[in-house]
Amino acid sequence: xxxxxxxxxxxxxxxxxxxxxxxxxxxxxxxxxxxxxxxxxxxxxxxxxxxxxxxxxxxxxxxxxxxxxxxxxxxxxxxxxxxxxxxxxxxxxxxxxxxxxxxxxxxxxxxxxxxxxxxxxx
Amino acid sequence: xxxxxxxxxxxxxxxxxxxxxxxxxxxxxxxxxxxxxxxxxxxxxxxxxxxxxxxxxxxxxxxxxxxxxxxxxxxxxxxxxxxxxxxxxxxxxxxxxxxxxxxxxx
Numbered sequence: 001x002x003x004x005x006x007x008x009x010x011x012x013x014x015x016x017x018x019x020x021x022x023x024x025x026x027x028x029x030x031x032x033x034x035x036x037x038x039x040x041x042x043x044x045x046x047x048x049x050x051x052x053x054x055x056x057x058x059x060x061x062x063x064x065x066x067x068x069x070x071x072x073x074x075x076x077x078x079x080x081x082x083x084x085x086x087x088x089x090x091x092x093x094x095x096x097x098x099x100x101x102x103x104x105x106x107x108x109x110x111x112x113x114x115x116x117x118x119x120x121x122x
Numbered sequence: 123x124x125x126x127x128x129x130x131x132x133x134x135x136x137x138x139x140x141x142x143x144x145x146x147x148x149x150x151x152x153x154x155x156x157x158x159x160x161x162x163x164x165x166x167x168x169x170x171x172x173x174x175x176x177x178x179x180x181x182x183x184x185x186x187x188x189x190x191x192x193x194x195x196x197x198x199x200x201x202x203x204x205x206x207x208x209x210x211x212x213x214x215x216x217x218x219x220x221x222x223x224x225x226x227x228x
Contacts, residue, residue, distance in 0.1 A: 035217065037217075037219075044207075044209060044219055044220070044221050044222040045158075045160070045166065045209050045211075045219040045222070046219065047216065047217035047218060047219065050217070059216065061216070095166075102171065102172065105154060105213065105214065106153075106154045106171070106172055106213050106214075107213050108156045108168050108171040108172075108177075108213065109156075109158070109166070109168060109211075110168055110177070112165035112166055113165065114164075114165055115165065
């Protein structure tokens, strides 16, 4: 079974840091681009960050650029998101998602984790 | 930057109704448009990719159309399990979701 399992969420004070992890199973992890997507309370889905299969290329939403860092360890089938300088507006459920490319440009998210909740509050 | 505008933001419908949701991009995204269903406490579920291609395992009552800037998701006969929030997502450039359409029971 193809699976993604997030962990690391919790309560953090504004300005604080948190590291999220996503462990994969059931597929060849090193072959896939992975993204983080979040959903703030009462809001829609928002792309956060992405990393290609070998980790050489990363991208970030403008809202988190310079504060968040995405990485992966293909030897451990693990994706990470290091979050710093956290703000109230970063409070959300964070999902890791596998990007499946069907051509050189087009992809879709075919596998998602169950999400991990990050609460930013003093 | 590309903007994605989804409408309506919510709708009320009955079981058996035909429902259509619209997603408009601020510039052409060819057919790089996906649709997801999201229920509270669950992971989003892919329904349609490349604007009109039905994901494996998704019921045929779901269909997608469009290219360029205007896209639609249609549910031909709404079922009880379909009440959820639906999102479009473009993969032409930096990933971006539409604002969502919440489909509620009338």
